[in-house]
Amino acid sequence: VSGFAGKNSGDREMVTVSSESLEGTDPLKATILLVGLQFCTVVIDVEKVKQINISNCKRCGVVFESAVVGVDITRSQNIDLQGKGKFYNCDIDQSDSVKLYADRSNAANLTILTNGCPQPTTVIFLGGDEEEPFEGIIPAQYQTKFVNGQLETTPVEHEG
Structure with missing residues (x-):
């Protein structure tokens, strides 16, 4: 999904990504790429995908079931992300005002990495x-x- 802009009002536009929209791709090999979205909510209505990448998005909500690898958020602002199932990594890079919602049963499996985020x-x-x-x-x-x-x-440790 790329470049979708909803109205800048109290109502958000809803975008749904379903199994049919993956066009025959195995969902476990699918990376969902969300680029340049504004003022919308994206519902990824697929039981399990490989990875979700969110880049250059503003004021968006993303809801998904499970992501085998995890979620990357890059250069985005005001993102609400909810994983209802399992995901193991969430990398947040140069992004502002991110809220991450996860199921408590997934909490012990989840690693969150942040880098260059102006706000916690x-x-x-x-x-x-x-x-x-x-x-x-x-x-x-x-x-x-x-x-x-x-x-x-803990502080990120760099090896090398």
Whole structure:
């Protein structure tokens, strides 16, 4: 999906990516690329895809089931991302005001990398009806994992 711009109003345009729109591509080999989108909500209505790349988008929401590799967000602003199933990595690079919503059952598997983000990233783990959501803030240039019921943040270590 590329260059879609919704109206700059209270209503967002809705874009749906379905299995049919992948045109015969195996979803486990499919990378969903969202480029230059503005003021819209994208629903990826495919059970499992390989990866989701979000680049140069503004004021967008993205909802998906599962991503085998994970999600990359680059040079984007005001992104709300919700993974309802499993995904293992979320790389956020040079992006501002990102909110990441993930299922609490996926929290222990998820690694979040941030780099060059002017504002901290907000992470919210959603539980069942009985559980309160867990909310945490991640500063830039850190790796964060959910360990023993808490966000554990360490500086990124560069080898070489």
